[in-house]
Amino acid sequence: MGLTEVVSSFNVYNSTSLAVAVAVESRSSRARASFQWGGTIFAILLLILNRKGRKSSVQTTLLVFYLLTSFPSVLFKILRGQFGYWIAFLAVAANLFFPEIIPVSRFILFVISPDWLVDGLRDSIAGVIFCLLIAILIVIMEIREIEGPRNLECSLLCFGYCLAIPFLFFFTITYLCLGTW
Template sequence: MGRVEYLAMKTEEEMTGNLITADLNEFVAAAKKLVKDAAMLGGLGFGTSFLQWAASISAIYLLILDRTNWRTKMLTTLLVPYIFFTLPFVIFNFLRGDFGKWIALIAVTIRLFCPKHFPDWLEIPGALVLLLVVAPSLIAGTLRESWVGAVICLVIACYLFHEHIKASGGFKNSFTQKNGISNTIGIVALLVYPVWTIFFNIF
């Protein structure tokens, strides 16, 4: 009788041990999956943030190029809404605050009362700051953070790329002319961020 009880206890202990081992294996597998998913999301977040900065810098770079001797035939005023939608949150919130309001007030005052002292190259930056300050929350918050803003940026980037190629005299010339290469690289950088954002919003 004692031997039967001993065998029964041993079998129960083995079953309990197997169950605990199985549970631990499942827990380890779940932990690995959690770490992997978190790392992937962190990587995507970093990639999106990096591309957002690159797109904003490229747009500002193209504006500066257009205001110097390297003028282009592109409609560079379209870069203002592009910068509005791609400007990183830190700079966007800073310019949307009191600092941006003071800049907008000074720019509007000089433009109204001293138009001769208001340089032409400040027109577009002044319009950008004014847009940042007065944009309603629906556009500044909701649309900027959704796929709609990315679609608007993609349309602008595609149009600018088309106009640049046409003004350069073809796709090949846009990469071979002296100032064509820098403009082409800048516009390609404008295309990457909205494509990336739309892709990851859909999938």
């Protein structure tokens, strides 16, 4: 076996492993983008349904933590920058005059959270497991709210919850399974 054969076999091995690594990285980045955008859309839908329905502050807080972990990176960087500071300032000022209408404390979480905490939640498997636990807690809260099959009423809010909660699970579990850690 000559030197050229050894070099060519080494290059074939490297290019094959590089192609596999790129395919895995591509699949992982698609799963992450799907988790971020899909999870955010359905968490915001649940927040809207919560504000229109029972107005549960515990569920709102859980959904804000879900959004903190799953918010798309592009939008999250905007909120953590100068624009987010101005929005937080205006929200606090509006909260001084209209405290019942504009709850500001949850939005400030996006702006003032320490970088090490946010990066640790957003870039590791711990954040995805955290989102999965939040989705489980939301399901438990919904089951407790129904109080059995006798009180089950089907309305637009019920349909929205039944649509959004499984999608929270879907995007979270998909990213948990397809993400490379």
